[in-house]
Amino acid sequence: MLALLQIFGGKLDKIKFQKLLFLLSNNQDIPSFDFIPYKYGCFSFQSYADLRTMIKYGYVEENGNSSNGSWIIIDQNDYLKELLAPDLAELRSIKRTFGKYSTSDLIKFTYTNFPYYAINSTISNNYLDENELKMIEETRPQINHNVLYTIGYEGTSLEKYLNKLIHNNIKVLCDVRKNPLSMKYGFSKNQLKNACESIGITYTHIPELGIESKKRQHLVTQSDYDALFKEYRNTTLASVDSELHKLFDLMNINSRIALTCFESNINQCHRKHVANKLTTLPKWKYEVRHI
Numbered sequence: 001m002l003a004l005l006q007i008f009g010g011k012l013d014k015i016k017f018q019k020l021l022f023l024l025s026n027n028q029d030i031p032s033f034d035f036i037p038y039k040y041g042c043f044s045f046q047s048y049a050d051l052r053t054m055i056k057y058g059y060v061e062e063n064g065n066s067s068n069g070s071w072i073i074i075d076q077n078d079y080l081k082e083l084l085a086p087d088l089a090e091l092r093s094i095k096r097t098f099g100k101y102s103t104s105d106l107i108k109f110t111y112t113n114f115p116y117y118a119i120n121s122t123i124s125n126n127y128l129d130e131n132e133l134k135m136i137e138e139t140r141p142q143i144n145h146n147v148l149y150t151i152g153y154e155g156t157s158l159e160k161y162l163n164k165l166i167h168n169n170i171k172v173l174c175d176v177r178k179n180p181l182s183m184k185y186g187f188s189k190n191q192l193k194n195a196c197e198s199i200g201i202t203y204t205h206i207p208e209l210g211i212e213s214k215k216r217q218h219l220v221t222q223s224d225y226d227a228l229f230k231e232y233r234n235t236t237l238a239s240v241d242s243e244l245h246k247l248f249d250l251m252n253i254n255s256r257i258a259l260t261c262f263e264s265n266i267n268q269c270h271r272k273h274v275a276n277k278l279t280t281l282p283k284w285k286y287e288v289r290h291i
Contacts, residue, residue: 001047002059003079003088005071007095013070015040019106020094021047022117027090034159035117036199037166041110042117045158045186045195115139119166120199141169146286148251148278149258150271156264158186158195164291165201171254172202174247176271177261178210187262204250208243209236210261211270225268232270237277247278251286258291266290 004020005012012020018035022042025031033044051071054060063070080088098106108127111118115136118124124133149168153161165173173196180189193203211232219225237244250257263269275288 001050002054002073002077003083003091004094005060005073006079007091008099010073011070013103014064014068016103016106017071018043018047019103019110020098022110022114023098024090024094026114027093028087032087034157034163036159036162037117037120038198039120039122041107041121042114049185111136141167143169144255146251146255148275148286148288149256150266150269150275150288150290151258151260152262152264152266152269152271153182153184153187153260154262154264158191161186162195162199162201165196165258166199168256168258168291170201170256170258172204172250172257174250174257174259175203175205175261176209176259176274177205178207178212180205180207182262202254206243206246208240209270209274211236219268222267229270229273233273233277237273244274244278244281247274248281248284251278 001021004017004024008020018040019042021033021044022035025033025035025044033047035042035044037043051060051062055062059073059075061072061074063072080091083091098109101109104127107123111121111124111128112132112135116139118136119140121136124136128136147168149170151161151164156164173192175189175192180187180192182188186192186195189205193205196203211228215228215231219228247257247259259271259274261269261271266272272290275290278284279286279288
């Protein structure tokens with residue numbers, strides 16, 4: 001990111017910066033950042049958080065508010081020299097190709113060439129014609145049949161996780177962690193809530209369905225997990241009828257909701273057992289899918 005700012009003269013407006021970082025990442029064998037469709041198009045929460053951290057350490061400064069304004073590099077290091085050769089080559093290619101593009105040019109380019117990332121844009125009408133807007137709308141996920149999903153965030157970025165929710169047209173994310181705190185960026189309660197709501201997904205936390213962290217401290221084998229979940233089914237799940245019916249009501253109203261917790265392996269997460277318990281409710285008629 002610092003080299004990107006450097007090669008473009010040390011200053012970029014925030015929207016232009018995101019577009020250029022997206023194009024750079026898209027050309028890398030291993031993308032530096034993942035992106036979501038946000039209100040101004042492609043956006044990386046992680047890059048924004050990293051830049052905010054770099055302000056604290058005196059690498060960059062921010063001019064303007066969180067949506068507009070610009071990023072300005074303020075130290076004198078030559079970050080281009082610190083890049084690996086393939087990354088430097090890609091960065092120079094981005095500069096040659098897009099160096100003379102205005103912010104408006106980059107918005108139009110990314111919207112028309114990567115229409116998925118414009119589906120949540122609040123400014124697309126300002127830049128695109130009717131046919132281009134239709135192309136964007138056609139990339140919006142349209143699946144609407146009733147499904148209860150479960151999803152874990154282990155081993156993934158916030159952006160990849162959110163894109164999975166978008167691609168499956170999730171309407172409500174139900175966090176079933178007892179204590180929704182995470183060392184992984186983006187997955188503590190307020191961060192996740194704000195991220196979901198920024199892309200039109202409702203977030204709700206149901207701590208009564210969680211498992212206390214002290215009970216998860218010494219899980220090694222699958223047998224350890226199985227013993228924990230047997231106790232969980234016999235205790236917690238046997239006493240949370242109101243919370244289960246709340247989830248049932250959310251399904252009836254929204255058609256597509258997702259239960260979330262940490263583990264990527266569904267056999268090592270209690271959300272599987274919450275979902276299984278829901279299927280035993282009278283009048284339950286929905287498919288369950290683990291993603």
